[in-house]
Amino acid sequence: MAASALLYLPTTPSSYHRIVSPTLRVPTETSTSIPVGLLACQRDPLLRELRTKVVSCAISQPPPPPKRSKKGSAPLHNESVLEVILHDTVLFPEGGGQPFDIGHITATSNGQTYDVTEVMRAGGHAIHYVRMVNANSDVLALSPGAEVRVKLGDDGFNRRYDHMTLHTSQHLLSALLEIRLNLPTLSWSLTASPAPCYVELPRSMTVEEIASIQAEANRLVFEGRKVHIEVQELDGAQEPDVPKLASGREVGRGLPSDYTGGVKRVVVIDGVDRNPCCGTHLPSLHNLQLFLLPHTESLARSSTTSARLYFLAGPRLITHLSFSHTLLTGTAALLSCGTPQVQERVNQVVDERKRAEHRAEDLEVELAARIAGDLLRDLSENEDDRLFVSSTHRTDDSSTALGFLSAVVSSFTNVLPSSPVKDSPYLIILSSTPSSQTSMSISVILIFGSDEKTVKEAGESIKTKLGAKGGGKGPRWSGKLVGVWKESREEAAIKEVLRAVAEN
Numbered sequence: 377m378a379a380s381a382l383l384y385l386p387t388t389p390s391s392y393h394r395i396v397s398p399t400l401r402v403p404t405e406t407s408t409s410i411p412v413g414l415l416a417c418q419r420d421p422l423l424r425e426l427r428t429k430v431v432s433c434a435i436s437q438p439p440p441p442p443k444r445s446k447k448g449s450a451p452l453h454n455e456s457v458l459e460v461i462l463h464d465t466v467l468f469p470e471g472g473g474q475p476f477d478i479g480h481i482t483a484t485s486n487g488q489t490y491d492v493t494e495v496m497r498a499g500g501h502a503i504h505y506v507r508m509v510n511a512n513s514d515v516l517a518l519s520p521g522a523e524v525r526v527k528l529g530d531d532g533f534n535r536r537y538d539h540m541t542l543h544t545s546q547h548l549l550s551a552l553l554e555i556r557l558n559l560p561t562l563s564w565s566l567t568a569s570p571a572p573c574y575v576e577l578p579r580s581m582t583v584e585e586i587a588s589i590q591a592e593a594n595r596l597v598f599e600g601r602k603v604h605i606e607v608q609e610l611d612g613a614q615e616p617d618v619p620k621l622a623s624g625r626e627v628g629r630g631l632p633s634d635y636t637g638g639v640k641r642v643v644v645i646d647g648v649d650r651n652p653c654c655g656t657h658l659p660s661l662h663n664l665q666l667f668l669l670p671h672t673e674s675l676a677r678s679s680t681t682s683a684r685l686y687f688l689a690g691p692r693l694i695t696h697l698s699f700s701h702t703l704l705t706g707t708a709a710l711l712s713c714g715t716p717q718v719q720e721r722v723n724q725v726v727d728e729r730k731r732a733e734h735r736a737e738d739l740e741v742e743l744a745a746r747i748a749g750d751l752l753r754d755l756s757e758n759e760d761d762r763l764f765v766s767s768t769h770r771t772d773d774s775s776t777a778l779g780f781l782s783a784v785v786s787s788f789t790n791v792l793p794s795s796p797v798k799d800s801p802y803l804i805i806l807s808s809t810p811s812s813q814t815s816m817s818i819s820v821i822l823i824f825g826s827d828e829k830t831v832k833e834a835g836e837s838i839k840t841k842l843g844a845k846g847g848g849k850g851p852r853w854s855g856k857l858v859g860v861w862k863e864s865r866e867e868a869a870i871k872e873v874l875r876a877v878a879e880n
């Protein structure tokens with residue numbers, strides 16, 4: 377298992393969550409749900425559990441199946457899931473580019489603990505999708521007004537911490553790109569662990585630009601800049617439109633159209649950034665540990681070109697470094713060298729492989745000429761003007777076996793016009809199979825001749841007798857056969873095809 381070190385703050389500072397509106401309050405009436413934006417997980421991102429009450433509970437109704445569902449697809453929820461709305465929760469509902477939390481709900485009445493597999497936002501409510509144990513007793517235990525304990529658990533908190541680390545990192549990264557390089561963030565993706573996350577930018581960045589942004593980000597991380605949240609009532613009429621580039625591409629995303637009755641949250645990184653966001657964020661940049669921008673990737677669309685800038689931070693970065701180091705040391709052991717010499721040794725291996733490929737290609741050209749020469753010799757020894765027929769089978773484990781057979785044909789047809797038998801009729805079948813065969817082995821067949829009609833007839837006969845698939849154009853036909861190739865069966869069938877064509 378990859379080593380990791382997590383430095384959690386013991387508690388969230390009291391100054392972290394700031395309600396800046398004099399008229400806004402966190403609802404205390406337990407018969408109603410606290411709106412998304414003021415949830416406990418958003419007020420205190422390090423809180424792991426709390427006691428609260430159920431506002432509503434209903435059996436989740438699965439959506440109707442699609443008309444043409446993809447293989448392996450399934451409805452998001454099934455009949456064994458409850459939709460539970462709580463007065464308050466430590467489980468974050470998906471939003472702002474951040475995935476939902478997972479956790480547990482324990483009913484006080486019967487002590488039963490239920491798994492929360494998903495938390496989604498519907499309007500201003502957080503809906504917990506709870507895996508049922510017994511439908512009748514579960515609905516009763518989680519009925520409106522019932523007291524419950526909702527908690528993240530170790531797995532849930534580690535998942536949340538990973539999401540928080542990277543979400544706060546994205547805010548820091550996007551702010552520095554905007555301030556230092558005037559590069560707006562078009563979108564971002566909090567990918568599944570352990571893959572790097574990325575921000576999408578309107579252009580690629582130079583190595584020097586990436587290094588400068590990384591250095592600035594690390595400086596702020598080591599300073600431990602504070603992070604806090606400012607909250608006020610949401611006034612949709614005053615919300616600005618999402619800015620757009622000259623190409624018409626939107627920069628970021630606006631509020632969801634169904635986000636009603638909620639609040640406006642602004643994430644503030646002291647002295648660096650102020651940005652609206654509903655996600656959970658760390659109280660300090662200290663917990664990001666180290667910041668890394670591994671690589672960029674250009675994306676070409678029909679009308680615009682953008683780039684992805686990848687980044688890692690916190691526990692995911694440590695996992696990435698541990699995994700990369702394991703790969704590096706393993707590769708060094710295979711190459712019998714130290715880790716600093718891996719790149720040089722790999723370059724040597726690549727050069728040697730290229731030289732070996734060139735040697736193999738030269739030998740194949742020479743061998744193809746020899747086989748073609750043998751066929752021409754046999755054609756010249758044909759005593760009458762009847763159709764000359766011949767078959768040649770070989771064993772070849774190369775992935776380009778058909779290419780080699782084509783080289784034989786090319787060599788034959790290049791020499792034929794200058795030979796004494798240039799006007800002689802002929803039909804030749806070449807075949808090739810791998811040395812070790814299974815029911816999934818692929819054998820290749822190539823037919824060529826002096827008459828297009830004869831080649832086509834032979835190809836159709838091969839398809840009929842061997843079950844091969846193939847086709848051709850002009851005086852050449854090629855096909856493939858899946859399965860075990862036997863001399864007593866497949867090669868005998870080829871000889872039978874040649875005999876039938878010669879007799880016609």
